[in-house]
Amino acid sequence: MIFKVNPAVGQPLYIQLIQQIRHAIETGLLVDGETLPAIRSLAAELVVSPNTIVKAYSELEHEGLLELRHGSGVYVSAKRRVKSRADLVRAAQLKVRKAIENLRDEGFSDEEIHRMVEAELFYASRAGRNA
Amino acid sequence: MSEDVVISTHDLTKFYGRTPVVDRLNLQVPAHQITAFLGRNGAGKSTTIKMLLGITYPTSGMGTVLGKQILDAAQNREARCDVAYVAEDKQLYPYMTVEQLVRFAKSFYSTWRPDVESRLLRQFELPPTRKVRALSKGMRGKLALLLALSRRPSLLILDEPSEGLDPVGIEELLQELMTASADGVTIFFSSHQIAEVERIADRACIIDRGKLRMNISMEEMRQRCRRITIAFQGDPPDRAFNFPGVRRVRTDGRQTVLLAEENVDALIELARREGAAQVEVDPVSLRELFLETVKEGHDALV
Amino acid sequence: MLWYKAWLETRWRFLLCLGGLVFCCGFFVLAEGTGENFKRLPSWAFTPRQARELLFRAHQGLVALFPIAAILLGMGGMLREKATGVASFTLGLPVSRTRLMLSRIGMGALQTLLLSLAPWIAMLAVVYFYLRQPVSVAFSSSLLLALISGGLLLFSMAVLVSCVVEGEYTAPVAAFGIFVVNIYGTVLFDSLREWNVIRFMRLQEYVDRGTWTIKPALPLGGIAVAFALTILLALLSTVAVERRDF
Numbered sequence: 268m269i270f271k272v273n274p275a276v277g278q279p280l281y282i283q284l285i286q287q288i289r290h291a292i293e294t295g296l297l298v299d300g301e302t303l304p305a306i307r308s309l310a311a312e313l314v315v316s317p318n319t320i321v322k323a324y325s326e327l328e329h330e331g332l333l334e335l336r337h338g339s340g341v342y343v344s345a346k347r348r349v350k351s352r353a354d355l356v357r358a359a360q361l362k363v364r365k366a367i368e369n370l371r372d373e374g375f376s377d378e379e380i381h382r383m384v385e386a387e388l389f390y391a392s393r394a395g396r397n398a
Numbered sequence: 399m400s401e402d403v404v405i406s407t408h409d410l411t412k413f414y415g416r417t418p419v420v421d422r423l424n425l426q427v428p429a430h431q432i433t434a435f436l437g438r439n440g441a442g443k444s445t446t447i448k449m450l451l452g453i454t455y456p457t458s459g460m461g462t463v464l465g466k467q468i469l470d471a472a473q474n475r476e477a478r479c480d481v482a483y484v485a486e487d488k489q490l491y492p493y494m495t496v497e498q499l500v501r502f503a504k505s506f507y508s509t510w511r512p513d514v515e516s517r518l519l520r521q522f523e524l525p526p527t528r529k530v531r532a533l534s535k536g537m538r539g540k541l542a543l544l545l546a547l548s549r550r551p552s553l554l555i556l557d558e559p560s561e562g563l564d565p566v567g568i569e570e571l572l573q574e575l576m577t578a579s580a581d582g583v584t585i586f587f588s589s590h591q592i593a594e595v596e597r598i599a600d601r602a603c604i605i606d607r608g609k610l611r612m613n614i615s616m617e618e619m620r621q622r623c624r625r626i627t628i629a630f631q632g633d634p635p636d637r638a639f640n641f642p643g644v645r646r647v648r649t650d651g652r653q654t655v656l657l658a659e660e661n662v663d664a665l666i667e668l669a670r671r672e673g674a675a676q677v678e679v680d681p682v683s684l685r686e687l688f689l690e691t692v693k694e695g696h697d698a699l700v
Numbered sequence: 701m702l703w704y705k706a707w708l709e710t711r712w713r714f715l716l717c718l719g720g721l722v723f724c725c726g727f728f729v730l731a732e733g734t735g736e737n738f739k740r741l742p743s744w745a746f747t748p749r750q751a752r753e754l755l756f757r758a759h760q761g762l763v764a765l766f767p768i769a770a771i772l773l774g775m776g777g778m779l780r781e782k783a784t785g786v787a788s789f790t791l792g793l794p795v796s797r798t799r800l801m802l803s804r805i806g807m808g809a810l811q812t813l814l815l816s817l818a819p820w821i822a823m824l825a826v827v828y829f830y831l832r833q834p835v836s837v838a839f840s841s842s843l844l845l846a847l848i849s850g851g852l853l854l855f856s857m858a859v860l861v862s863c864v865v866e867g868e869y870t871a872p873v874a875a876f877g878i879f880v881v882n883i884y885g886t887v888l889f890d891s892l893r894e895w896n897v898i899r900f901m902r903l904q905e906y907v908d909r910g911t912w913t914i915k916p917a918l919p920l921g922g923i924a925v926a927f928a929l930t931i932l933l934a935l936l937s938t939v940a941v942e943r944r945d946f
Contacts, residue, residue, distance in 0.1 A: 274596040277624070277681015279617035307580035311573040316432045316600045317580035319617075385679040389663040453791045454945045471796060471942075478794040485788035492784075493708050505701040506793050542789075 268297060272315055280315055281322035288323065292332055292343055293353040303333065303341040404429045404553050404584045405450060407461035412445050412454065412608075419445045421608035422459065427586050427601075429552075432579055434599035435588040436688060442608040443588035444486055447557050451483055464552055479507070482549050486557040488542035492531030496524050496541060503545045515548035521570065535562050547574050554578060556587035560594060572598055596684045606692040616684075619659075623682040626656040628669045635672045641665060646690050657682060657690055702800065706807035709776055714811045717769035718818055724765065726822035729758050733831045740830065751833040752912040758823050759843045763850075763901045769815050770851040771875050773808045774858025778941050783868050787946045801938040805859060812855045816847045842914045843903060849926035850901035854879065856933040863937040900926070 270287050272280045291297040303309075306324065310317040324341055327333040334344040370380050405427035412420040420442040427433045437443050448454040450463050452474040464480055466473035490499055496519075504510050519526065522540040530538060539562040546554060554575075560568045575598065579585055589595050595602055596616070604612040628634070634654045639647045643660030658665055662679065669677050730738060732754055733746065778800070781787040790800065820843075824835050861875040879897070886896035893899065900922060908915050 274616075274620075275681070275683050277620055279620045281617065282621075307577055310576040310580050314569065314572045314576060314597055316598055317576060318431060318600050322617075382678040382680065386666060386677050389666055389679060448788070448946070451792055453788055455943075475794055475796055478792065481792075483788075483792040485785075485792065487785040487788065489785035490789060491705070491708070491786060493711075494705075498708070502701045502705060503793075506795070 268303070270309070270313060272313060272319075280319045281326070284319065284323040285326055288327060289332060293356055297343050299343055301343045303343070305340060402429050403427065405461070405463055405586060407446075407450075408459055410446065410449060410459035410461050411457050412442075412449060413457045418608045420449070420456075423605070423608070423610055425461075425603060425610060426613070427584070427603075429584050430579075430582055431600040432575070432585040432587075432598055433601045433603060434595040435586065435603050435605060436590065436592070436595055436684075437588070437605040438590060438692060441605045443605060444557050446605070447483075447555055447588060450555070451478060451481070480509075480552045481555060482546035482551045482553070483555045484542050484546045484557065484559060486561065488539040488562060490530045490538060490542060492529065495527050495529050496533075497526040499530060499541065500526075500545065500548075504548075507549055507551075509550050511548050511550060515544065518544045518547060518574075536564060536567060539563055540567060543571060543574070547578065550578070550581060550583060552584060554583050554585045554587075556585070558589060559587055560589070560591055568594070592685045592688060602684065604688055604691050611691045612687070614659075614687075619684065619687065620681065622662070623657070623659050623687060624662045625680045625682050625686070626658055626662065626665055626669070627678040627680070628654045628656070628674045629676040630654070630673060631675045632673065638668065638672050639665070641668065645687075657686070702795065702803035703807055706804045710773060710808065710811065713772050714815070717772065717815055721762065721765060721769065721815060721819040722822045725758050725762055725819035726826055728761060729754060729823045729826045730830065732757070733826065740832070746831055746833060748833050748836070749912050751827050751831060752836060752839050755823060755827065755835075755840065756843070756907060756912060759847070760902055760904075762819055763847065763898060766816065766847060766851055766901070767854050767879060767898070770812050770854040771858040771872070771879060773811050773815075774855045774875065775862050775872055777804055777859065777862045778944075778946070779862060779864075779866050779871065780868060782946055783866065791946055797942045798938055801934075801941055805856070805934050805937070808855055808859065809852060812851050813848060816844065816851050820844050820847075836913070839912070839914055842906075842918050845923060846901050846903050846919075849923045849930075850897050852930045853926045853933075854897060856930045856937070860933045860937045860940070863940040894922070 268291060270284060272283045274280060276283070288297070288303070297303070303324075304312065306317050306320045309320050313320075324333060324335060328335050331344065334342045336342060367380060371377075375383075403426050405425060407423050407425045410420055410423040410425070411418060419440075423442075423446060425446070435443050435446070445454060449456050450461060450468055452468060452471065456469070461468045463474070463477040466477040468474050468477075491502075494502065500515060500519075504515075518540075522537070522544060524533075524537060524541055524544070530541070533541065543559065546556070556575075559571060559575075563571060572594070575585055575587075599616050601613070601615050602619075603610060604614075630652050632652070634649050634652060639654065639656055641658075641661065641664070643662075644656055644658050644665070646657040648655045656665060666677055666679070733751075734740060778787055778790070778797075781790055791797070820840065824840060827833050828835055857878060858875040861878065862871045865871045865874045882895070882897055886892040886894075886899070900919070903914070903919075906915050906918060907913070
């Protein structure tokens, strides 16, 4: 399993890692019971701060996706919650894909689409707070 | 709280003649994290580090390293027992061989790791019987790093660690640093290589002309700092963006660019109220933030 | 390992001076003692009195060469490390500056001592074993004592200079300069004669030229002052290093 984080995209590295691990689990790239790299080795491999790995693993353990067994490593845990969420994610992914395709058809570049999405997310979250 | 901070300075100041090379520095470096000390050449990074280690004496102010006062020679010496330091020059005794130097360094510390030492000797391809004066600059740099990395101190202080190393060497160094950090070693390193800092640091302290200009968590920066580009149909409003959280406002024609650390959503709302035709939001790289921060000292603040 | 480091730093300087001094003194005594054909003279042809005279003359030569060695041994130290960029490494070690100075001064003083003993041992060995003359302990040790006290004083002067004067080549020039000023300054001003280091080590006024023995009044006061000054200069050097910004 190869992970990659990009320091320049404006998203905390640990969140990027969380998303990648979650995505891998939901699409079956990582199966139940499989081990993930130890914090030490993953930090050295990716050349990112171990604190990033720790945050990501802790968050995923909190969500129930990972099991941190003291002494033996990090495992993907099998939980029913994950399976149903996987379905939701897949459906949402399709919606996003459709929307992007439509915008592309209208002639917008990927960069423009990205910026619009970012702006909307902030605007929407604020509007959501007021409602 | 004091256990969570490995380095703490209070108005630390150093004058060389009339110039304050370090100017009332108040630094707090948290434990078990990787903190980068970012600044241009001559900003005061090396001088600060030397004061922390008792190599240079402050003109005024004080500080602690691992809870021990830097102004007290005996305490500072105790702190150095648990601190590994690699100086900017990475110079070593030319008359010693690699082997002699390792034995020499080893004799001062109780937390030496012979397994790491032999692994790094092999990995860095350092011939044990060669005199230091016969080593290339890159190899000497690696040896200097080896001497620091073959220990497990509480704190690792590195002054421009990647200086003099080729890209492969830099990669090896960063990997070793990550391993050390995973073992709980706090890392405090100075650099002007922004790309490196962006990759590995948990926190960045930006120093310019002796003053601490910013102390920010990298994850927070990625999460919250944004460049907001606003295009107006008419003339941009004059003082509308004097808002908390805005680091910089620049207006060019009908466009206003904001560098914001907080309240991004509120600013977008404000922009729309002021009649913005288009609002674009982009992440801010560390390079951008750094350049903006050090320019503040020269340009007038908005 | 600090003493080991100090040894490695000054090793070649020391060995070179050692070889040079031992060879010069030993060879001189051998050549003069055998009438330059290196064959032993018959035992009645060379007397203990003549042996003492020979040793005294050799000692004069040694006094001329020895200061150079003593000053050379005092060079180096933290300021030189600062110039070569290695001071940060040394000062980053968990040792006090006092301990650093102690090991450096200690090793250097030991070397200076050896450099005064070794040539004398060589000379005495030639006199005793080859020329087969008895050696006068009182005579030899008086000259040796004068040599050691003067040598250590010059050494610690050099150490102080190296702790105060920056510049890899400026420091030796300053140290030798002070030495030269001492010699010529005290020659120019008669009242300062007592303070001439070379004159002090030569003990010319304290030897009876008839019997070639030390006249009763060995300048113990002067020797004590020399040792006291040595310690003072060493202390000043340590303070200078402790206060400096590196």
